[in-house]
Amino acid sequence: MKQKVNILPTIEKEYTNIFNQYSDQLCKLLYNRFGDYEKAKDITQESFLKLWNNRYKVSYNKVKGYLFVVANNTYINSLYKNKVRNNYAKEIESERHPVSIMEAPDYKMEEKDFLTALQAAINKLPTKQREVLIMNRFDQKSYKEVATELNISIKTVEKRMQAAFIAITKAVGTDIKKYRL
Numbered sequence: 813m814k815q816k817v818n819i820l821p822t823i824e825k826e827y828t829n830i831f832n833q834y835s836d837q838l839c840k841l842l843y844n845r846f847g848d849y850e851k852a853k854d855i856t857q858e859s860f861l862k863l864w865n866n867r868y869k870v871s872y873n874k875v876k877g878y879l880f881v882v883a884n885n886t887y888i889n890s891l892y893k894n895k896v897r898n899n900y901a902k903e904i905e906s907e908r909h910p911v912s913i914m915e916a917p918d919y920k921m922e923e924k925d926f927l928t929a930l931q932a933a934i935n936k937l938p939t940k941q942r943e944v945l946i947m948n949r950f951d952q953k954s955y956k957e958v959a960t961e962l963n964i965s966i967k968t969v970e971k972r973m974q975a976a977f978i979a980i981t982k983a984v985g986t987d988i989k990k991y992r993l
Contacts (some may be wrong), residue, residue, distance in 0.1 A: 823867060830875055831860055838883055845887060855890065859883040865942065885939065888946055892934060894949035896927065933983035934976075941976040944969055 835856055842852035859882045864868060870878045934942060947958045949968070955969045962969075 845955045944972040945976045
């Protein structure tokens with residue numbers, strides 16, 4: 813009778829080696845972007861978890877690139893979520909009245925649906941468009957600052973922003989400019 817060969821220890825050993833090789837580098841990069849060591853550690857762990865969950869799909873030669881792309885996308889999504897929450901809280905606070913339409917259940921449900929659709933639309937954007945959109949609209953950087961930071965032309969920033977707005981408007985089904993995105 814043939815004995816089954818268990819390859820899991822080899823995979824675990826390789827994964828441990830990959831973790832030891834890239835985790836500090838990835839964490840330092842994220843810390844430099846966030847300025848928050850705990851957040852950098854969390855995203856590093858999340859990136860390695862995604863690698864583990866996709867370990868049979870990612871070739872060994874592309875592990876480093878995969879990790880850094882996952883970490884970057886997680887970082888961008890995290891910035892977006894925090895900005896939306898903060899902007900929403902500020903707007904609610906500044907417009908609060910004793911009897912407000914914003915407190916009506918229908919409005920709250922519509923708003924929740926809109927924010928969910930908006931987040932899904934932004935998450936579906938190509939990475940380059942999403943990055944430019946978040947840097948400009950949520951980090952409040954000018955097109956020139958975005959272009960300088962990404963080492964691209966201002967015209968490229970404009971084209972990516974336009975494409976992002978078109979895609980989001982189609983996905984959400986409303987003109988998003990009135991929502992001050």
